[in-house]
Amino acid sequence: MKRETDYGYPIKSVYSPDDLPGFDYEKDLGAPGSFPYTRGYHPEGYRSRMWTQRMTAGLGSSVQANGVLKKYREMGQRGGMCVISDRVFSDCIDPDHPNARREAGVLGWPGCSLLEFEELMEGIPLTGQSITLLGSSAPTVLRLAYVVALAKKRGIDPSEVHGSVMESPFENYFGQTDVQPFDLNLKLWLDASEYVVRNKIRMRSSVISQHFQESGGNNAQAIAVVLSMYKELCGKLVNERGLDFDDAAMVPYELVSIGSRFFEEVAKVRAMRRMWARMAREHFKAKKEKSCQMLIAVHTSGRTMTYQQPLNNIARCAIQTLAGAIVGCTALDNATMDNAYAEPSALAARMSLNTQHIVAVETGVTDVVDPLAGSYFVETLTNKVEEEAYRILKEIDDLGGMIAAVEKGYIQTMLREEAARKFREVDTKERLVVGVNHLAIPPEDDFEIPIQEVHEGDSEAIARRMETWKKTRDMPLVTERLRRLHADAGRGERFNLMPAIVEAVEAYATAGEVIGVIRMARGLSYDPFRLIDCPYSFELEAA
Amino acid sequence: MSKGKGIKIIVSMIGLDGHTTGGEVVSMLLRDAGFEVVYLGVNQTPQSIVDAAIQEDVDAIGISSHAANYSLIEELMDLVRAKGLDDVIVVVGGNIPKQQILKLAATGIAKVFTPGSASSEIVDFLVANVRRLPGAPDSVEHRAA
Numbered sequence: 001m002k003r004e005t006d007y008g009y010p011i012k013s014v015y016s017p018d019d020l021p022g023f024d025y026e027k028d029l030g031a032p033g034s035f036p037y038t039r040g041y042h043p044e045g046y047r048s049r050m051w052t053q054r055m056t057a058g059l060g061s062s063v064q065a066n067g068v069l070k071k072y073r074e075m076g077q078r079g080g081m082c083v084i085s086d087r088v089f090s091d092c093i094d095p096d097h098p099n100a101r102r103e104a105g106v107l108g109w110p111g112c113s114l115l116e117f118e119e120l121m122e123g124i125p126l127t128g129q130s131i132t133l134l135g136s137s138a139p140t141v142l143r144l145a146y147v148v149a150l151a152k153k154r155g156i157d158p159s160e161v162h163g164s165v166m167e168s169p170f171e172n173y174f175g176q177t178d179v180q181p182f183d184l185n186l187k188l189w190l191d192a193s194e195y196v197v198r199n200k201i202r203m204r205s206s207v208i209s210q211h212f213q214e215s216g217g218n219n220a221q222a223i224a225v226v227l228s229m230y231k232e233l234c235g236k237l238v239n240e241r242g243l244d245f246d247d248a249a250m251v252p253y254e255l256v257s258i259g260s261r262f263f264e265e266v267a268k269v270r271a272m273r274r275m276w277a278r279m280a281r282e283h284f285k286a287k288k289e290k291s292c293q294m295l296i297a298v299h300t301s302g303r304t305m306t307y308q309q310p311l312n313n314i315a316r317c318a319i320q321t322l323a324g325a326i327v328g329c330t331a332l333d334n335a336t337m338d339n340a341y342a343e344p345s346a347l348a349a350r351m352s353l354n355t356q357h358i359v360a361v362e363t364g365v366t367d368v369v370d371p372l373a374g375s376y377f378v379e380t381l382t383n384k385v386e387e388e389a390y391r392i393l394k395e396i397d398d399l400g401g402m403i404a405a406v407e408k409g410y411i412q413t414m415l416r417e418e419a420a421r422k423f424r425e426v427d428t429k430e431r432l433v434v435g436v437n438h439l440a441i442p443p444e445d446d447f448e449i450p451i452q453e454v455h456e457g458d459s460e461a462i463a464r465r466m467e468t469w470k471k472t473r474d475m476p477l478v479t480e481r482l483r484r485l486h487a488d489a490g491r492g493e494r495f496n497l498m499p500a501i502v503e504a505v506e507a508y509a510t511a512g513e514v515i516g517v518i519r520m521a522r523g524l525s526y527d528p529f530r531l532i533d534c535p536y537s538f539e540l541e542a543a
Numbered sequence: 544m545s546k547g548k549g550i551k552i553i554v555s556m557i558g559l560d561g562h563t564t565g566g567e568v569v570s571m572l573l574r575d576a577g578f579e580v581v582y583l584g585v586n587q588t589p590q591s592i593v594d595a596a597i598q599e600d601v602d603a604i605g606i607s608s609h610a611a612n613y614s615l616i617e618e619l620m621d622l623v624r625a626k627g628l629d630d631v632i633v634v635v636g637g638n639i640p641k642q643q644i645l646k647l648a649a650t651g652i653a654k655v656f657t658p659g660s661a662s663s664e665i666v667d668f669l670v671a672n673v674r675r676l677p678g679a680p681d682s683v684e685h686r687a688a
Contacts, residue, residue: 087559087610099588103559107610136561177561177585215564307638307658340658341640342611416567423568427662436659451640454611529586 002430005264006422007220009384015376023379028274032328032369036277038270038382040328041293045369052079052130052297052331053356058086058109059343060458061465062119065109069124071346075353078129080163082333083120084108085135091179091528092138094512095463096470098531104462106454107343108135112511115469117146118153126151130331131163134206138180140166141188141498142514144196144203145505152506159200164253166192166205170229173406174208174415175215179528180515182406187493188518189233193251194241195498204253204295207233213257214303216419219268220385224392225411226254227275228402230294234284235401240494245284249291258324259301260316266372267381269296269327275386275393297331298324305339309435310449313337314351321355325365326372332356338449345452466510473508481507482517483538489521546670547578552603555583555592558615565636566607572662573605578669589619593626601631602673608637613647620650630674636660 004010017023030036033043042048054077057068069081086108088100094112095104104110111117111133126147133143143165151158169185172178178185189205196203207229209222217225230252237248254272258265276294280286300320305313314337324332334352336344344352360366372378392414399405406412425431432438485500497518504514516526516534526534554570556563563585570580581599583592596604604623606616616635623633635647636656644655654668 087561087612090561091559099559102614103610103612106612175562175564177563179559179586216568340638342638416571419564419568420571423572423662426659427572433659437661448641451642453640453642454613 001432002425005381005384006218006261007385007388009381009388015380017376019376019380020383028379029373035281035289035292036274037293038274039370039373040273042328042369045328046325046366049330050079050360050366051325051329053077053353053360054080054082054132054331054333055344055349055353056082056084056134056333058084059107059452060105060455061462062109062111062116063122064105066120066122066124068349069120072349072353073124075350076357077353080130080132080331081124082132082134083111085133085139086110088112089139089142089511090136092142092511092515093179093528094466094510095459096467097512097527097529099529101463102459104459104466106459110462111135111139111143111146112466114146114149114505114508117150121150126154126156127160127162129163131161131165132331133163133165134167136176136178137167137169137171137185137189138178138515139511140185140192140205141501142505142511144192144201144498145502147203148201148502149506159202162202164204164206166196166203166251168205168207168229168233168252170225170402170406171208171211173411174211174217175419176211181524184519184522184524186236186403188497190236190241191496191498193233193237193248194243194496197237197243197247197251205233205251206255206297207252208255210255210257210299212415213259214301215415216303216422217415218418219264220388221392221414221418222257223268223272223275223385223389224396225402226256226272227279227389227393228396228405230254230276231279231283232402238284245280245286246288246291249280249284249286249288253295253297253330255297255299256329257301258298258320258327259304260319262319262323263372263378263381264385265320265323266327267378267385269298269329270370270378270382271386271389272296274382275389295330296327298327298329298333300324300332300334302335302339305335305337306433306436307340308440308443309446310337310340311447312435313339314355317352318355318359321359322363322365325359325363326370328370338451341449342452342454345450347450348452470510477507478504478509478513479536479538482509482513482536485509485514486517486521486538489518545577546666547573547576550577550603550669550673551579551581551599551601552605552669553581553583553592553596553599553601554605554607555587555595556585557587557589557592557606557608557619558610558612559586560608560610560612561585562607562609565609566605569605569607569636569665572665573669576662576666578666589615589622592619593622593628596623596628596631597626603669604631604633606633606635606637608635608639613639613643616647616652617650620652624651632669632672632674634669636665
């Protein structure tokens with residue numbers, strides 16, 4: 001069995017002060033709440049702010065997803081909600097698209113119009129909890145427009161809503177692709193980010209190393225990749241959109257994956273905080289302390305949830321949740337015991353959410369800030385992962401930054417090779433996974449857990465509803481709003497499309513329509529799959 | 544290792560499933576085992592996969608599934624039969640529930656590989672089950688020769 005970290009540092013049997021020559025508490029760690037924030041941002045830790053305990057929802061119709069969200073609230077999820085979109089919305093086509101009819105609501109929430117968001121949020125408050133909508137980068141502007149539009153409808157100032165509905169354009173390269181081109185996703189991300197800053201809306205964008213790691217990337221690579229994304233995206237907001245860095249730094253938050261190698265995961269997050277603090281201060285010349293504090297949410301690792309003996313996943317989830325709590329996260333959502341099968345069943349979701357509650361109230365982990373600080377082992381691991389991450393970060397910098405590294409295929413190759421290496425390690429039993437390549441049992445002896453079924457008719461029903469509902473809209477208004485959006489989209493890369501998108505969304509223009517007309521103005525086909533034509537004729541009028 | 548020498552296989556995602564890691568890892572392990580892999584990537588439809596199978600004259604089709612869109616796999620099987628590709632076996636890999644595996648088997652899927660499958664299981668199954676029998680004009684041996 002391999003005794004080394006996932007980035008190849010060989011682990012010794014014992015650690016001592018000799019492993020930390022020149023260790024300087026003030027410089028390397030600082031007290032909790034002090035630069036470089038290795039120990040976190042709050043002097044009192046969870047005593048002053050508990051992490052947001054949440055579960056990801058989204059499956060079937062919006063009405064069904066609303067039911068799940070209400071159920072989670074009953075289970076004690078009050079601090080924030082988290083909804084993931086289906087493949088259709090992730091691609092910004094509509095459920096009635098020929099390629100979408102079988103997949104609407106299959107793997108998430110089919111949020112292709114404001115109507116769907118209204119149904120999702122029926123009876124659920126927009127304020128007093130964080131609103132998180134995940135899925136992919138392309139619908140970033142739509143998710144933001146939904147929040148703004150619904151807030152206005154409910155008579156709430158959008159600046160009172162907080163959460164995260166934007167998503168970094170780089171996620172497309174981390175093993176979960178959508179069909180929209182990178183330059184479009186980047187432009188729309190910059191528009192949304194500039195819009196929230198200028199309108200003082202407390203909405204964040206996820207900049208996710210979790211996808212990267214769930215697709216096989218190692219801990220050091222994950223840190224380097226997330227810092228490179230921060231550097232590139234904040235740099236663009238400053239240089240291309242004219243924002244102060246201290247405002248730009250309030251846009252991204254990091255969603256980190258926490259696996260079972262407990263101490264290494266704790267070290268990863270501590271190193272990530274320290275490295276960003278230094279980058280913010282030294283590279284970006286941060287004026288505010290808050291800009292040096294990378295907001296970090298945790299998702300426990302779905303890829304470690306095994307198909308075999310799924311009850312074992314409860315143990316894995318508990319270990320990972322404890323690690324996630326120890327690192328001092330701002331929010332946490334768990335993988336579930338049925339993660340290797342399907343979207344969470346009600347039982348699995350309750351199990352996972354309760355795992356958080358048990359960790360929060362029964363273990364004492366919330367009493368003390370950064371309890372592993374000063375451990376010779378954990379501090380060494382923190383230094384080692386940082387060292388390797390800096391090496392990779394420099395390689396990415398030398399290529400010209402994250403965008404250049406993606407264009408040159410560096411990131412994709414790195415991820416592909418690492419995923420292959422992880423597979424081989426299990427295949428050759430260098431790494432053991434209980435129930436998979438170690439202590440396996442015959443499938444017939446395995447305990448059967450309830451599985452959330454996908455009903456084939458649901459998707460077609462969602463598609464048919466959209467088809468008929470589309471015709472009931474105020475079509476002259478939809479057309480007028482889309483015409484304005486189309487015109488705005490022709491006004492250059494830095495012309496912000498958010499105001500026109502919000503207006504179009506308020507008139508119930510759909511995801512496929514909004515992104516479709518923007519695509520057309522950029523010389524692309526209305527439909528990324530080239531199967532349907534734009535139903536509006538304003539392109540001719542505009543010409 | 545050259546167990547797979549002479550066997551040509553498509554590896555593809557189907558529908559809007561954008562999860563590529565599984566398909567890429569399996570393509571790598573098959574190539575390492577000597578297979579000729581035609582990797583189609585994302586955004587493939589049942590029609591485009593069958594078209595590629597005919598054009599590339601493959602022995603097998605491997606679908607990587609991480610998005611629960613099983614009805615598209617059933618549609619693929621209908622099309623495979625309609626086009627008379629009786630000598631092409633279709634296998635699926637992914638996080639697929641047991642009940643769904645039974646349904647897929649009923650449509651003629653030769654094998655579903657669940658998460659945690661060893662590379663040897665995948666390689667050995669394909670080598671043992673590709674249908675172009677030894678001695679046939681288009682056989683594996685013939686191609687390898």
